[in-house]
Amino acid sequence: MKIAKTIKSARNLVETARGKGKKIGFVPTMGALHIAHISLIKAAVKKTDFVVVSIFVNPTQFGPGEDFEKYPRPLDADMAICRKVGVDVVFVPTPRQMYGPKNLTWVNIEELTGPLCGRFRPGHFRGVATVCAKLFNIVAPDFAFFGQKDAQQAIVIKRMVADLNMPLKVVVCPTIREPDGLAISSRNRYLTDHQRKQAALIYKSLQKCKQMLDAGLTDTKAITAQMQKILNRPSIKIEYISIVDAETLQPLDRIAGKILAAVAVRIGSARLIDNILLDVSSK
Numbered sequence: 001m002k003i004a005k006t007i008k009s010a011r012n013l014v015e016t017a018r019g020k021g022k023k024i025g026f027v028p029t030m031g032a033l034h035i036a037h038i039s040l041i042k043a044a045v046k047k048t049d050f051v052v053v054s055i056f057v058n059p060t061q062f063g064p065g066e067d068f069e070k071y072p073r074p075l076d077a078d079m080a081i082c083r084k085v086g087v088d089v090v091f092v093p094t095p096r097q098m099y100g101p102k103n104l105t106w107v108n109i110e111e112l113t114g115p116l117c118g119r120f121r122p123g124h125f126r127g128v129a130t131v132c133a134k135l136f137n138i139v140a141p142d143f144a145f146f147g148q149k150d151a152q153q154a155i156v157i158k159r160m161v162a163d164l165n166m167p168l169k170v171v172v173c174p175t176i177r178e179p180d181g182l183a184i185s186s187r188n189r190y191l192t193d194h195q196r197k198q199a200a201l202i203y204k205s206l207q208k209c210k211q212m213l214d215a216g217l218t219d220t221k222a223i224t225a226q227m228q229k230i231l232n233r234p235s236i237k238i239e240y241i242s243i244v245d246a247e248t249l250q251p252l253d254r255i256a257g258k259i260l261a262a263v264a265v266r267i268g269s270a271r272l273i274d275n276i277l278l279d280v281s282s283k
């Protein structure tokens, strides 16, 4: 496994592999790797011949007062994981390399970045899209792997790739969960034991949503009210409980077709998100 600390060395390593006819797989991450990241890397190892993982805590996707400074950065442990699961190159750029002394070019995706997390994290998706565009231009992958846990992110990146005619395919991998349903996240480590127990209610609320849809309910308000009941705890601050069209992310009064049920909460200092995708028409 090679460690590329500069854009130039990352490019050279990928170019050499491509010259040998290898298909390039790319997994962008912010590090603090856990089993969900590993599942993305394994998907990349399975589907492609040469796997690049980037580890970059991207400053431009954090808002003021968010956890950029305290975001975990266990680089040695991350390298050991990458080595073990068959990564070919770990790309670890600095903010200065990625953004230079002054960055004037940004990628804004309209409409899809307004609802859900966009309402609570202004500028977040601009940062995510811009860094992914930069990383795609550096790594030039054939396939890039993202997690369904960050559903809006995956939709935004897919749209950017389509709209800007980027020559790669976005692969979205399933959400990996703890045994009690909590989606794995680097931010789960911010939770106390009590908060960690409460956090399992996020997935419970999504399961309740699924049950109600399975039972034939279609009224969004009634369903989200039941979900809210589950999450109504002193330690949980709900940001949103939304049921939206899975492609446009626009709200639905009556539920039909492919839908995304998505939840964002704050528990202590952690902001946690989760979602489920459902196809109501096929019921």
Ligand code: AMP
Binding pocket: 028, 029, 030, 031, 036, 037, 040, 145, 146, 147, 148, 149, 150, 173, 174, 175, 176, 177, 183, 184, 185, 186
């Ligand atoms: P991050 O390091 O948090 O930026 O995440 C890197 C990638 O891992 C993103 O594509 C995330 O969607 C994905 N990811 C993070 N947590 C999960 C999870 N629990 N299940 C599936 N994918 C995940």
